[in-house]
Each structure stands twice: as structure tokens, then as C-alpha cells.
Amino acid sequence: xxxxxxxxxxxxxxxxxxxxxxxxxxxxxxxxxxxxxxxxxxxxxxxxxxxxxxxxxxxxxxxxxxxxxxxxxxxxxxxxxxxxxxxxxxxxxxxxxxxxxxxxxxxxxxxxxxxxxxxxxxxxxxxxxxxxxxxxxxxxxxxxxxxxxxxxxxxxxxxxxxxxxxxxxxxxxxxxxxxxxxxxxxxxxxxxxxxxxxxxxxxxxxxxxxxxxxxxxxxxxxxxxxxxxxxxxxxxxxxxxxxxxxxxxxxxxxxxxxxxxxxxxxxxxxxxxxxxxxxxx
Amino acid sequence: xxxxxxxxxxxxxxxxxxxxxxxxxxxxxxxxxxxxxxxxxxxxxxxxxxxxxxxxxxxxxxxxxxxxxxxxxxxxxxxxxxxxxxxxxxxxxxxxxxxxxxxxxxxxxxxxxxxxxxxxxxxxxxxxxxxxxxxxxxxxxxxxxxxxxxxxxxxxxxxxxxxxxxxxxxxxxxxxxxxxxxxxxxxxxxxxxxxxxxxxxxxxxxxxxxxxxxxxxxxxxxxxxxxxxxxxxxxxxxxxxxxxxxxxxxxxxxxxxxxxxxxxxxxxxxxxxxxxxxxxxxxxxxxxxxxxxxxxxxxxxxxx
Numbered sequence: 333x334x335x336x337x338x339x340x341x342x343x344x345x346x347x348x349x350x351x352x353x354x355x356x357x358x359x360x361x362x363x364x365x366x367x368x369x370x371x372x373x374x375x376x377x378x379x380x381x382x383x384x385x386x387x388x389x390x391x392x393x394x395x396x397x398x399x400x401x402x403x404x405x406x407x408x409x410x411x412x413x414x415x416x417x418x419x420x421x422x423x424x425x426x427x428x429x430x431x432x433x434x435x436x437x438x439x440x441x442x443x444x445x446x447x448x449x450x451x452x453x454x455x456x457x458x459x460x461x462x463x464x465x466x467x468x469x470x471x472x473x474x475x476x477x478x479x480x481x482x483x484x485x486x487x488x489x490x491x492x493x494x495x496x497x498x499x500x501x502x503x504x505x506x507x508x509x510x511x512x513x514x515x516x517x518x519x520x521x522x523x524x525x526x527x528x529x530x531x532x533x534x535x536x537x538x539x540x541x542x543x544x545x546x547x548x549x550x551x552x553x554x555x556x557x558x559x560x561x562x563x564x565x566x567x568x569x570x571x572x573x574x575x576x577x578x579x580x581x582x583x584x585x586x587x588x589x590x591x592x593x594x595x596x597x598x599x600x601x602x603x604x605x606x607x608x609x610x611x612x613x
Numbered sequence: 614x615x616x617x618x619x620x621x622x623x624x625x626x627x628x629x630x631x632x633x634x635x636x637x638x639x640x641x642x643x644x645x646x647x648x649x650x651x652x653x654x655x656x657x658x659x660x661x662x663x664x665x666x667x668x669x670x671x672x673x674x675x676x677x678x679x680x681x682x683x684x685x686x687x688x689x690x691x692x693x694x695x696x697x698x699x700x701x702x703x704x705x706x707x708x709x710x711x712x713x714x715x716x717x718x719x720x721x722x723x724x725x726x727x728x729x730x731x732x733x734x735x736x737x738x739x740x741x742x743x744x745x746x747x748x749x750x751x752x753x754x755x756x757x758x759x760x761x762x763x764x765x766x767x768x769x770x771x772x773x774x775x776x777x778x779x780x781x782x783x784x785x786x787x788x789x790x791x792x793x794x795x796x797x798x799x800x801x802x803x804x805x806x807x808x809x810x811x812x813x814x815x816x817x818x819x820x821x822x823x824x825x826x827x828x829x830x831x832x833x834x835x836x837x838x839x840x841x842x843x844x845x846x847x848x849x850x851x852x853x854x855x856x857x858x859x860x861x862x863x864x865x866x867x868x869x870x871x872x873x874x875x876x877x878x879x880x881x882x883x884x885x886x887x888x889x890x891x892x893x894x895x896x897x898x899x900x901x902x903x904x905x906x907x908x909x910x911x912x913x914x915x916x917x
Contacts (some may be wrong), residue, residue, distance in 0.1 A: 431627025461646025483634030562733035607794030
């Protein structure tokens with residue numbers, strides 16, 4: 333009996349591992365091809381598939397530049413937006429969540445329940461009204477229209493509330509009050525440092541979200557010199573780059589490599605953070 | 614000591630920026646979109662007239678819009694079913710203490726990777742991989758699987774399949790992690806009790822795991838639905854940005870974008886698309902909450 337069970341188990345485990353490895357190959361092959369092709373010349377790419385990197389990064393980059401794709405500017409633009417969005421999202425959602433967790437004010441329940449609903453509501457569908465309103469007040473084609481809405485990110489408040497509830501120490505809040513700290517001072521000097529790991533995880537998600545955001549930027553930004561990375565990626569599809577495969581792959585790889593590096597360094601924070609926003613006790 | 618009531622009013626100070634930000638950048642744009650959808654506003658005509666439901670009646674008479682609606686739904690459903698299926702399977706395997714799968718964390722970490730990558734870049738990547746002179750054609754021809762290169766980008770079924778595949782590829786790892794978190798929060802003693810009662814693996818999954826992870830499954834379903842109804846980056850950049858070939862991957866948001874960026878800049882009718890999809894998504898999401906909650910109550914009654 334027991335022997336049979338073990339045999340069965342080994343068999344089962346073999347197939348599970350086989351399945352996992354196949355999934356892993358499916359997951360990684362496109363990414364690997366992208367990275368490898370970014371280092372190969374167009375001729376090499378046309379000669380066939382290879383999984384071994386080559387040494388044409390620099391010449392591919394020069395082709396990109398010669399065709400007028402300003403990758404460094406795109407990087408700078410995307411970074412400016414993503415960094416500002418991250419700071420605003422983390423600070424204001426922690427502030428809001430702290431207010432909800434620590435104080436018992438009238439209407440708190442209603443506010444929190446509406447945040448739960450807002451998380452689910454597809455705000456992107458109001459982008460046209462948002463655009464028209466932004467152009468009326470002179471903020472269309474301005475990064476502020478992409479950055480300012482992150483003051484009120486319902487999803488981030490929800491995450492922060494889940495996180496703060498597990499770490500807030502009310503005695504510390506009271507101790508701060510006894511020491512004559514203002515309420516905002518308690519938040520800034522006592523709670524924020526304690527909440528740093530959660531704030532960091534939230535920061536990574538906000539950054540990646542803003543970095544990858546294409547739709548909103550595509551609607552709101554029109555000046556060529558303000559294009560973000562995903563918008564530049566979109567121009568890579570144009571006729572100018574026809575048959576410059578090496579350069580195209582390099583352009584694409586440049587947008588994902590920073591994210592891959594960040595992921596490999598902080599994967600623990602990220603993987604644990606994904607479920608924090610979703611699982612309620 | 615401290616007046617608790619007095620301190621509690623500070624709560625308003627803390628939540629005020631969120632509320633102001635939400636009113637300015639969340640609620641007003643929604644109101645504005647709805648208001649615009651009743652007008653014939655365009656880029657050419659900023660001070661437009663009220664036209665009542667004209668934009669909506671035109672929309673529902675328009676075959677392109679109905680195609681976009683149908684595409685968005687079918688592309689989402691076709692990616693969601695394998696996504697939740699594989700994620701459930703992986704989550705059960707990774708959390709099963711008797712199977713002792715090694716390297717679960719490693720697999721999980723790598724399965725999640727595509728989710729962080731820029732969808733626009735992924736779509737452009739798959740466009741390059743499947744283009745006429747691209748690596749996929751090279752491989753298939755060289756290995757003798759097909760006699761001559763195929764123009765995948767012009768093939769509606771291939772492009773539909775690719776959109777579904779890319780969406781699945783980007784999301785199954787994320788769903789696995791969320792489901793795993795839900796499964797590991799279930800107390801081991803429940804499974805031990807079931808095992809002592811002679812339950813098999815399937816019975817434990819069906820009668821313990823599934824009912825207990827139901828709230829998280831609803832969360833996954835609704836967030837995926839909301840995201841799926843807004844599908845844009847991948848189908849937009851996989852072909853020419855107009856849902857080609859023959860509107861096969863035209864989604865709601867692509868159509869909204871096309872109207873918005875058309876030569877006249879049809880803001881009114883683009884807003885109407887946003888409003889219709891908004892109402893449809895919210896309605897279906899509420900329906901899911903309602904339907905699944907009712908059922909779970911009944912189950913408890915039946916089984917107890």
C-alpha cells in the first residue's frame with residue numbers, strides 16, 4: 333500500500349515538474365528572445381533564431397539614434413512621471429489610510445466603503461471627459477495631468493489600510509502625543525518610518541504601473557518631446573524602422589530591462605505585496 | 614488625558630487630500646464624460662449642442678461598435694478561463710504539503726515576471742516575432758513544419774489567439790500568487806480533519822478549498838473583468854492600431870481612441886463609448902457579487 337502510494341506520488345510529481353518546466357519555457361522564451369535579439373544585428377536576426385547573445389548593442393543603438401528615436405529623453409520623461417506618481421501615491425495613500433485606521437470620525441465607514449467600490453470602478457473609461465477638462469484648464473499635454481490624479485488612488489489606499497492595520501501601535505501614537513508631537517508629526521516621524529517596508533512595496537507597484545502606462549499618456553500627451561517610453565515603443569512600429577529588427581528589439585528591451593532588474597532585486601517585496609492587496613481576513 | 618473626540622476630528626485632516634483629489638480628478642471627469650456623451654462636441658466644435666441620446670442610438674446602430682463589444686468580451690473570456698484554471702492548478706500544487714513541490718517560490722517568481730513588463734512593448738515584441746520575416750516563421754519553415762512563411766499578422770484567428778495568449782501569459786502568474794495566498798491562509802487542521810474522515814484530494818479541493826477561497830476568486834474575477842473591458846495596449850500595438858485584420862481585435866477602448874483621434878475628433882461619441890462600457894462593467898461586476906454571494910449562502914445551508 334505505502335509503496336504503491338509513493339510510486340504514485342513520484343509519478344505524479346514527475347508530471348507536475350514537467351508541466352512547470354514547460355510553463356517556465358513558455359514564460360521565459362519571449363523575454364529571452366527579446367533580450368538576445370537586442371544584441372544581434374539585423375542580418376543575424378534574419379539568418380535565424382539564436383538563444384546566445386551577440387555584440388551589436390552599440391550599433392543597434394546608433395541605428396535607433398540615427399532614425400531620430402530619442403531613447404534617453406523617453407527614459408527621462410517616463411522616469412519623471414513615474415517617480416512623481418510614486419511619491420504622491422505612497423504619501424497620500426498612507427496619509428489617508430492612517431486617518432482611517434487611527435481616528436474614529438463621523439462618515440469614516442462611508443468613506444472606507446466608497447473606497448472599496450472605487451477600487452473596482454474603471455476610471456480609465458472617463459478619460460475623454462478627463463482630457464476635455466484638462467485641456468480647458470490648460471493641463472492637457474502637461475505631465476501634471478498624469479501625475480496629480482495619483483493623490484486619490486483608491487487601490488493604493490486600500491493596500492495601505494490593510495498594511496497599516498497590521499502594524500499600527502496605538503501606544504506609540506499616545507506616547508507621541510504625551511511628548512507633545514502634533515498629529516501630523518506623529519504620522520511623519522513615528523508611523524511612516526515603521527510603515528517603510530509597506531510603503532516601499534506600494535512604491536514599486538506605483539512606479540511600475542506609471543512606467544508602463546500607455547493609454548492615458550497616449551490620450552493626454554501630444555508633443556513629440558514629451559513622449560514617454562511606451563509612446564516611443566508605439567513609434568517603433570512605424571515605417572522608418574522597417575527591417576531594422578536589431579534596433580527595434582533594442583528599443584523594446586530598453587523599456588523592460590530596468591523593470592526586470594528591479595524585480596530580481598526586490599522580488600520578495602513584490603510577490604508578498606501582490607497578495608496583500610487582495611486577501612482579506 | 615486626551616480628549617478622544619477632539620483628536621478624532623483630525624481624521625478629516627488626514628483624509629481631506631484624498632477626498633479633494635478624488636472630487637477633482639476622479640468624480641468630475643466621470644460627470645464630464647457623461648455630460649459630453651449627450652452633446653455633439655468635437656475638436657472642431659468646442660461649444661457643442663445638447664443632442665440627447667443621439668450618440669447612444671447611433672452607437673448601438675453601428676456594427677463596428679457591436680463588433681468591438683463582442684470582441685472585448687470574447688477576448689477577455691477566452692483568456693480568463695485558462696488563466697484561472699492554470700492558476701488554480703498551480704496554487705493547489707504549490708500549497709499542497711504532501712506533494713512537496715520544490716522550487717515553488719522560484720517558479721512563482723518567474724511566472725509573475727511578464728506581468729511587470731510594459732504591455733506596449735510586449736505587443737510590439739509579439740508583432741516582431743510573428744511578422745512575415747520574423748523568428749516564428751523562420752523556425753517553422755526551417756524545421757519543415759510549414760512549406761512557406763505565413764502572413765500571421767493578416768490572419769484574424771492568429772491575431773485573436775495571440776491577444777488571448779499574451780493576456781494569459783501576462784496574468785496567470787499574478788492570479789496564481791493571489792490564489793496561493795488565499796489557500797495558505799486556510800487552517801491545516803481543516804484538511805487534517807477531512808483526511809481523517811477519509812476525504813480524497815478532489816473532495817478536499819471541492820468542499821474545503823473552493824468554498825473558502827471564494828471571496829478571493831470573486832476579487833480575481835471582478836478585477837480581471839474590469840481590466841479586460843479596458844483592453845487596449847496589446848491589441849492596439851499588435852497590429853496597425855485599428856484592430857486589424859478586419860476588426861478582429863478591435864476592442865472598446867481602441868474604438869474610443871479611434872473616434873477621439875479621428876480627423877473631426879469626435880469627443881461626444883467617444884464619451885458615449887466610455888459611458889456604455891462603464892455602465893456595462895459596473896453592472897456585470899455587481900451581478901457577479903450578488904450572484905456568487907447568494908449561492909455561497911445556499912451552499913452553507915445545504916451542507917450544514
